[in-house]
Amino acid sequence: MERIIQLIAGAIAVIFIFAPHEFAHAFAAYKCGDPTAKMRGRMTLNPIKHLDPMGYALCVFAGFGWAKPVPINPYNFRKYRKGLFLTAIAGVVTNYIIAFIAYPLYLLSLKYLYFPTILVLYDFPLLGVLVEIVCTSFYLIFAYGLNVIIFNLLPLFPLDGFRVVEAFTREINPVRRFLRNNGSMILMILIIESFLCGILMDYAPSVAGIVQYFNILGYVQTFGTTILGFPITALWGLIIPV
Numbered sequence: 138m139e140r141i142i143q144l145i146a147g148a149i150a151v152i153f154i155f156a157p158h159e160f161a162h163a164f165a166a167y168k169c170g171d172p173t174a175k176m177r178g179r180m181t182l183n184p185i186k187h188l189d190p191m192g193y194a195l196c197v198f199a200g201f202g203w204a205k206p207v208p209i210n211p212y213n214f215r216k217y218r219k220g221l222f223l224t225a226i227a228g229v230v231t232n233y234i235i236a237f238i239a240y241p242l243y244l245l246s247l248k249y250l251y252f253p254t255i256l257v258l259y260d261f262p263l264l265g266v267l268v269e270i271v272c273t274s275f276y277l278i279f280a281y282g283l284n285v286i287i288f289n290l291l292p293l294f295p296l297d298g299f300r301v302v303e304a305f306t307r308e309i310n311p312v313r314r315f316l317r318n319n320g321s322m323i324l325m326i327l328i329i330e331s332f333l334c335g336i337l338m339d340y341a342p343s344v345a346g347i348v349q350y351f352n353i354l355g356y357v358q359t360f361g362t363t364i365l366g367f368p369i370t371a372l373w374g375l376i377i378p379v
Contacts, residue, residue, distance in 0.1 A: 142266065146273035147197040147281070152184045154196070154282045155204040157235060158228035158289075159187040162207040165227035169220030171213035179207050196281060199332060201288040201354060206295055218304045225300030229286040233365075236282040240369050243275035244377040279369070283361035288354070294320030327354055 160182050163174035174180055179187070187204045196202030214220025246268075254268045292298040294317045306313045331354035338348050349355060 138266070142269050142273055143277075144197060146270050146277050149270075149274045150277035150281050151193055151196045151202070152188070153235065153239075153278050154232060154285055155193070156182050156184040156187050157231050158285065159204050159207050161227040161231035162209070162224055165224045166207065166209045166214075166220070169223055170215040171210050171220065171224075173210045173213065174207045177208055195328070196285070199328075199335060201281075201284045201358065203289075203296075221300060222304035225297045225304060228297055229289055232282040232286050236279045236286075236366065237369050239275050239278035239282065240366075241373045241377055243272060243279060244373055244379050246272045246275055248377065248379050279366065280362050283366045284358045285361075287357045287361040287365065291324070291357075292316055292320075293324045294318075296320070296324070331355060 160180065163180035166173065167175050167180060189203060189205045192203035194202070209224060211217060211221050211224075214224075250268045251272050254265055289296050290298040290301070292302045299316055299320055302313055302316060308314075331352055334348050334352035334355065337344060338352075341348075
């Protein structure tokens with residue numbers, strides 16, 4: 138049951154992570170002079186317009202993934218480098234703001250929904266399940282949002298991190314060309330490697346201690362929720378003690 142609750146909450150959380158992320162890209166591009174995303178109907182919070190089935194499923198099951206890239210034409214930007222940079226970081230900045238809002242909602246749901254409900258779980262099991270879904274959803278919006286930030290800032294094409302590299306380098310830069318030509322392959326290798334590590338850690342506990350050291354994207358997730366999330370958890374933990 139806990140696994141089912143986790144998956145349902147994850148499916149809800151990913152919508153609140155990806156739709157604003159892609160909307161922010163489209164909005165920033167439009168404000169910088171490029172109407173491409175708006176003309177193609179991507180400057181919207183409608184998740185149907187943004188969700189990529191594989192990236193959505195991966196984020197639900199593994200905690201990191203992707204949405205449909207927002208189409209942009211950087212040559213429409215009034216200032217090329219500035220527009221490219223602001224459009225690239227708009228999504229992750231939005232995710233951090235959402236994580237900042239989601240964490241206190243998680244604490245409040247624990248304090249005023251989950252803990253009081255514990256006393257009546259046996260009499261009203263469905264209520265307990267609904268409360269757990271709500272609490273877990275708020276936490277996963279926070280945790281997955283931070284994971285997506287770090288994941289998207291990897292300097293690999295077609296992630297946002299590569300767009301940042303583009304903003305500060307010339308097209309003939311050999312590192313930039315390597316990341317563009319090989320980024321997708323490197324990214325897929327990292328995803329497959331992390332997925333296999335996750336399976337081994339779940340179903341082969343005897344080797345879990347060793348396997349975790351090879352889970353590269355696992356380090357990305359840990360960094361996201363602990364280091365990047367520390368200012369959020371520290372601040373709201375003082376304001377809303379649970």
